[in-house]
Amino acid sequence: MPPAIETQDLVKEYGELRALQGLSLTVEEGEFFGLLGPNGAGKTTFINTLVGLVRKSGGDVRVFGHDVEAEYQQARDAIGLAPQEFNVDRFFPIREVLMHKAGYHGIPKDEAERRADEVLKRVGIYDKRDERFDWLSGGMKRRLLLARALVTDPDLLILDEPTAGVDVQLRHDLWELVSELNEEGTTVLLTTHYIEEAERLCDRVAILNEGQKVTVATPDELKERGTDTISVALENPPSTPPSLGAYAHDAWLSGDALEVRVDDGGSTAPQLLNDLEAEGYDIVDLEITRTSLEEVFVDLTRHEDRSVTRSDERDGGGDEQPGTEREEDFLEQGGAV
Numbered sequence: 395m396p397p398a399i400e401t402q403d404l405v406k407e408y409g410e411l412r413a414l415q416g417l418s419l420t421v422e423e424g425e426f427f428g429l430l431g432p433n434g435a436g437k438t439t440f441i442n443t444l445v446g447l448v449r450k451s452g453g454d455v456r457v458f459g460h461d462v463e464a465e466y467q468q469a470r471d472a473i474g475l476a477p478q479e480f481n482v483d484r485f486f487p488i489r490e491v492l493m494h495k496a497g498y499h500g501i502p503k504d505e506a507e508r509r510a511d512e513v514l515k516r517v518g519i520y521d522k523r524d525e526r527f528d529w530l531s532g533g534m535k536r537r538l539l540l541a542r543a544l545v546t547d548p549d550l551l552i553l554d555e556p557t558a559g560v561d562v563q564l565r566h567d568l569w570e571l572v573s574e575l576n577e578e579g580t581t582v583l584l585t586t587h588y589i590e591e592a593e594r595l596c597d598r599v600a601i602l603n604e605g606q607k608v609t610v611a612t613p614d615e616l617k618e619r620g621t622d623t624i625s626v627a628l629e630n631p632p633s634t635p636p637s638l639g640a641y642a643h644d645a646w647l648s649g650d651a652l653e654v655r656v657d658d659g660g661s662t663a664p665q666l667l668n669d670l671e672a673e674g675y676d677i678v679d680l681e682i683t684r685t686s687l688e689e690v691f692v693d694l695t696r697h698e699d700r701s702v703t704r705s706d707e708r709d710g711g712g713d714e715q716p717g718t719e720r721e722e723d724f725l726e727q728g729g730a731v
């Protein structure tokens with residue numbers, strides 16, 4: 395089986411601006427893959443290239459082995475996209491919106507009805523099936539976008555910031571649902587600004603910056619690239635930090651505690667304690683603070699406009715910009731930019 399997504403030297407230029415600068419990325423079938431990057435890194439452009447909303451300027455893009463332009467329909471039929479913006483037809487009951495989507499992908503009417511009901515139940519808004527999109531709450535709209543992505547039973551589910559501005563309950567519901575889908579075999583590509591989300595869900599993440607791949611790694615591997623801080627509370631703290639071995643990148647005093655920055659707190663702590671005891675210090679307490687993925691991310695994308703949001707800062711306040719076009723209409727009207 396070819397990879398779910400494979401891009402080679404992908405370039406997208408908007409006039410003078412190179413939004414994607416030779417991006418080569420592979421997402422294997424069955425993976426839960428995260429795309430992280432500051433605002434403007436090129437995440438949405440990358441996704442739009444996969445689904446045919448943006449025409450690439452150069453390079454090769456395949457979805458399950460299908461060239462996204464030469465074999466558009468095969469590639470597109472394999473993808474379910476829940477976009478960042480609410481681009482849903484607001485004049486039809488949502489069940490019809492889903493049936494229309496299924497029909498667009500060649501699914502017969504009876505089957506489309508069955509699937510529409512199934513996905514509405516799965517995302518928890520079946521009781522709203524006869525209501526129009528406009529009448530749904532913000533959280534229900536997010537659920538509907540997911541339902542619409544799922545109605546074609548896609549092998550590749552693409553979620554562009556699915557939890558932007560949603561409440562805690564919905565965020566957890568969405569996490570649970572997409573994890574289930576992934577366990578059932580669906581490949582998932584997720585973009586998010588919420589590091590905790592990537593850490594919790596993704597097998598691997600790619601960090602993009604200015605249209606380029608900074609790194610691809612598992613969340614654990616990324617965290618290992620950061621440093622840890624060992625805080626040792628001392629009975630008899632000195633007035634200046636003692637000299638320590640090469641393992642200590644930095645050391646400073648904070649009240650009665652000596653703080654030492656090291657690569658790996660767990661394996662370095664015994665040596666640090668030995669060294670301090672040998673120098674006559676009495677140790678009262680020890681605490682290791684691990685680098686967060688967020689710190690590693692900020693480090694890797696330094697000097698850029700940052701948009702990392704801690705999960706505890708984000709609740710309340712979505713910034714969705716309602717769209718009006720249906721993706722199908724967009725394509726029918728002449729397609730990609």
Ligand SMILES: Nc1ncnc2c1ncn2[C@@H]1O[C@H](COP(=O)(O)OP(=O)(O)OP(=O)(O)O)[C@@H](O)[C@H]1O
Nearest residue numbers: 408411413431432433434435436437438439440731
């Ligand atoms: N249709 C367009 N015309 C011109 N420039 C565009 C267009 N779409 C995106 N860009 C530019 O391309 C760059 C990448 O944008 P993109 O939306 O892909 O980034 P992103 O990583 O998804 O950002 P965010 O996290 O803010 O959603 C940005 O500089 C953006 O201004």
